[in-house]
Amino acid sequence: MAQALSPDGTPVTVEGVTLSTPGLTGEVEVLPAGAPGLRMREGAADAFVAAIASAGFMEQLTIEISRPAEVASVAGLRGGGGPEITVSVPDPGRYFAQVLLYTAEDGTQSWHLPREPQGEPGRTVRATTSLTYTIPRAVQPAEAGGGPVHRGLIWAVGRKLLKVLAFPLLERGTAVVAERLATRWEAEHRPYLLRTFGPDDYTHTEGRGLDAEDWARFAQGPALLFLHGTFSRSDLAFRDLPPHRFEELYELYQGRVFAFDHPTLSADPAANAHELVARIPADRKLQVDVIAHSRGGLVGRELAQHVQGPRVRRLVMVGTPNAGTVLADSKHWGVLIDRMTNLLQFVPDNPVTDTLDAVLTVLKHLALGAVRGLDGLAAMDPAGAYLRERLNRPLPPDAGAPEVLHAITSDYDPPANSPLARVSRNGLTDLVFGRDGNDLVVPTHGVYRLDGVPGFPVPDPLLLQSHAGVDHTTYFTDPAVGERLAAWLR
Structure with a gap:
């Protein structure tokens, strides 16, 4: 009562x-x-x-x-x-x-x-x-x-x-061991898998693992590799690419298209990249172009710069935190999980079940005061050792690099007076990012601007203005993104 x-x-x-x-x-x-x-x-x-x-x-x-x-x-x-x-x-x-x-x-x-x-x-x-x-x-x-x-x-x-x-x-x-909560959850729900990724299964949760016939075909010419971001899988990250656009890319590469599912909370991008290369047959020398969303772009840069593996010709980074995101600072993990929860709440058609259980895994760490064990999340901290000492330091002369870098970024403003605007902004000042433009998760300019890093600033980025209404989870719903992908990769 x-x-x-x-x-x-x-x-x-x-x-x-x-x-x-x-x-x-x-x-x-x-x-x-x-x-x-x-x-x-x-x-x-x-x-x-x-x-x-x-x-x-x-x-x-x-x-x-x-x-x-x-x-x-x-x-x-x-x-x-x-x-x-x-x-x-x-x-x-x-x-x-x-x-x-x-x-x-x-x-x-x-x-x-x-x-x-x-x-x-x-x-x-x-x-x-x-x-x-x-x-x-x-x-x-x-x-x-x-x-x-x-x-x-x-x-x-x-x-x-x-x-x-x-x-x-x-x-x-x-x-339970608090520091291993994410590791155990990802081993069960986000295991490593190099998978098929074609018009018939790119939106499917279960992708078929690659076999000898696939690798033989991939070695016949440049292949296209998809890399997803935090809290995600390949099918979740790229399912909003319209079927006609995906089919266009698939035909462009004559079916040489695949994706890499990998843990993003417990393992850092370097570990992801090494595991990817370890799963490619040693006798296959591949050339790849990469479409990467969010943190997947850091894995793509690892492949190009530090790991002896496939030659990365072109890397398209969509909403990638190349300069980091303050939400990855452990002091702001609470803000991160609230922001992701509200994106699930207010953005239509987000994959609730598959994303929320990953968010809840981080929540468990917070509830038990376990900062360790989330190396993949901490790797995106702007002040953290991973970006500062590894990925964004000046490259040695013998380091590799993509032949071409492309970037897509967004400056998103929730509709005025909407609930999403209230939880993400305080008047004209964002509670986390200050006055810097952002897509609610990653700073706008941090996707394509870095000081002293070869290849940056990325020339001619696609910058989606606030009127486009594109946040971190909805890049591939925008027609301009599909058009630019096709143009760059064609």
Whole structure:
């Protein structure tokens, strides 16, 4: 049964959950996992439920705050209180870790960790019976017309929805090692695979591994290699290329087209490139052109500059963080997972299940305070050792390089007054990137500008302006991108 909130900050307890909501009125109800009608009330997509389960999370409860309204002043409360409310929920126990997903009234989402430390069994023993979270108090108006026309992860428009989730710290009776969470998950869900990539299967999850007949064909002329980015796979990264454009490229290379699925969180681009070369038969000397999205461009540069493998003739980098992205700094990993979650929430047709479970793997690292074990993510840190000391340092005379570099980048602005604009920008200043243009994940100019690095700045990049509406996940939906790929590779 719903209970009224106390805007003076007096704690309210409902079904074992305690809320202090200074400056906020409304009603709160606590719904256990699996409560009748819960999915309908919260508007949870089937893909969201599947992704949560796939990542090993279980739902504990959902807190719904209906009719929320901020009050300017309340007797006994100065200035309407602070900007946050506090929520205390039952601790799932020492063999579980807990997180909270907050969905605001306008559908924007953010992940929250408890104030209390969590760790692996035997290392951290929690002495409390509850965990406490701080949640934004601000009431966000829903979009005009009752909400967006597409369905994202959860759509409890007009209400605050707090979903409490937990994941186990024991597997088959053995304590998990926090630093190896990403390694283990990627070994199962993002294994290495050099795969076929043709008009009939480039959007398919399962690609056939390459055989001797394929390698013999690839050695007969230049081949085209596709390299995906973080949180992704080949079919997810390039599925938005229109079929007619993909067929054009496929015919241009006479069927010599393949892709490389690889882990992006636990292994850095150098490790990816070495593994790619190790999977090519030693007696096959290949020439390749590369289309790379996001972090895949760093793998492409590794192939060209540092690894003795196929000769890279042309490298097309689409949204590649050549100068890094501050979201890869461990201090901003929380912002990164929130941003990726909101892209899944607001950008139509994103692959929710396949991407969210990768995002949740990073969330597990954060929940347990495990910074190590995410070498692939840290490799994109602008101030990190990988970019500074390896990929972006001056090349030695005997180092290789692509014969031709191309770049595609975007300066994306979410539609004015949209929820996505609110969570990514603060007025005219982006909360993470400052005033630099970006595609919500990678700085615009960092794709093609580097100081003192051979081949940079990349000449004649395709720069998609804000009116094109292209963010980091939607490059291949834009016709100009397909046209430029065909022109460069033709």
